[in-house]
Amino acid sequence: MDRKLLSELNAERAARRAAILVTDLADGGGRLVREGDAIAGALGEALASAFRSGKSGTIDVEGQSLFLNVHVPPPRLVVIGAVHISQALAPMAALAGFDVEIIDPRTAFATPERFPGATLHAEWPQDVLQARPLDPYTAVAAVTHDPKIDDVPLQAALAAGCFYVGALGSRKTHGRRVERLMAAGLSEVEIARIRAPIGLAIGAASPAEIAVSILAEVIGALRSRGIGDRARERAA
Numbered sequence: 164m165d166r167k168l169l170s171e172l173n174a175e176r177a178a179r180r181a182a183i184l185v186t187d188l189a190d191g192g193g194r195l196v197r198e199g200d201a202i203a204g205a206l207g208e209a210l211a212s213a214f215r216s217g218k219s220g221t222i223d224v225e226g227q228s229l230f231l232n233v234h235v236p237p238p239r240l241v242v243i244g245a246v247h248i249s250q251a252l253a254p255m256a257a258l259a260g261f262d263v264e265i266i267d268p269r270t271a272f273a274t275p276e277r278f279p280g281a282t283l284h285a286e287w288p289q290d291v292l293q294a295r296p297l298d299p300y301t302a303v304a305a306v307t308h309d310p311k312i313d314d315v316p317l318q319a320a321l322a323a324g325c326f327y328v329g330a331l332g333s334r335k336t337h338g339r340r341v342e343r344l345m346a347a348g349l350s351e352v353e354i355a356r357i358r359a360p361i362g363l364a365i366g367a368a369s370p371a372e373i374a375v376s377i378l379a380e381v382i383g384a385l386r387s388r389g390i391g392d393r394a395r396e397r398a399a
Contacts, residue, residue, distance in 0.1 A: 171195050176234055179298050181214055184232040188221070198235075215386055236300040237262050238326075238385055243288055243316045244307035245272035248331070251374035252304070253281045259378060261302075266291050268312065288316040299388075302327035302381045304361060308336070314343060321353050327384040329361035329377060358384075 168184065172195055175182040181198040196202060198214050205224045210231070213219075217235045221228060240256045242249045245267035256263045264282045267273040273285035284291045297303065303320035305313035308331060317340075320328040330340065337359040344354050362376030363383075 165193065168193055168195055172234060176236070179236040179300055181233075181235040181300070183210055183213055183234065185210075186230045186232065188228045188230055215388055236298070239264070239298075239301040240381060241266065241292075241297065241301055241303050241316070241320075243267070243303065243305040243313055244309075244331075245269065245274075245277060245283070245285075246306055247370035248306050248373050248377070250277060251371040252377055253278060255374060255378050256381070257281075259382065261381075264291075264295075266316070267307065288312065289319075292316060292319050297323035297325050299324045299326055301325045302329075302384065304329045304331075304377055304381070306331040306361070308332060310340065310343060314340070314347070317357060318344065318347060318349065321349065321356060326388050327358070327381050328356055329358040329380065331361050331373075332359060334360065 172182055172184060175195075175197060183196045184193055185196055186193040196210055201207075202210055206229075209222050209224055213231050213233050214235065217233055219231055219233045221230050223229075238261050240261040240263045242252060242263065242265050245265050249265055253263050253265060262282075264284065265273065265278055266284045266286065266288045268285065268287045270285045273283055275283065297320055301320070301323070303316055303325050304327075305317055307313050313330060317328060317330060330337065332340065337357075340357075340359070341354055345351070358380060361380070362373055363380045365372070365376050365379075367373045367376040
C-alpha cells in the first residue's frame with residue numbers, strides 16, 4: 164500500500180472516522196474515500212452501502228473491478244443510567260458487537276456487582292463525555308428519567324451527530340423534555356432526532372423486553388445511516 168494512503172487511513176481510524184480504501188484490481192491504483200465524500204453514480208451507491216454494512220469486498224462498476232477495503236469504527240453504545248433496563252441491554256449489545264459504556268453518578272446503582280464485566284462510570288455524564296467525547300459512530304440511550312442526568316448527554320449526542328439518540332419516558336415526559344431542550348437553545352429539528360419513547364413499538368413491558376426494543380432500534384439506525392438524508396436531497 165502507498166505510504167501516503169496508509170498514513171491517511173491510519174489518521175481516519177485514529178479519529179474514529181469511517182473510510183474505504185478503493186483499489187483498482189486492473190492496475191493496483193488506489194484512493195481513499197471518506198464517509199461523506201460526494202461520489203456520484205453507481206460507485207457512490209456501492210460505497211454508501213459498504214459504509215452501512217461495514218463489509219469489504221469486490222465490486223464491478225462502470226467497467227472497473229474494484230476492491231473496497233472498508234474501515235469503520237466499532238459502534239459504541241453509551242447508556243445513561245445504571246437501571247434494570249441497562250442490566251439487560253449491556254450484555255445484549257456487547258454480543259451484537261457494540262462497545263458498551265454505562266454512565267450514572269448514583270453510586271448505589273452504578274456498581275460492578277450489578278454490571279459485571281461492563282465499562283462502568285459512576286460519575287456525572289458531562290465529566291465522562293469530556294474525557295471520552297461522543298461521535299457519529301456512537302449511540303446514546305438515556306434511561307434514568309432524571310433530567311439532571313439525562314439532559315446534558317442528550318444535548319451532547321445531538322451536537323456530536325450520534326447515529327442514534329434515544330430517551331426513556333412517556334410522551335408527556337418527552338413533552339416536558341422538549342420544552343427544557345428548547346429553553347437550552349436547541350432547535351425543533353435537532354430535538355426531533357431524539358427517539359422518544361425509546362425503542363421499537365413492540366409492546367415491550369419488562370426491562371428485558373424494553374432492552375430488546377432499544378437494541379433493535381439502535382441496530383436499525385446504524386444500518387440505515389444516511390439513507391434518509393439522501394432521500395431528502397433527491398426530493399429537494
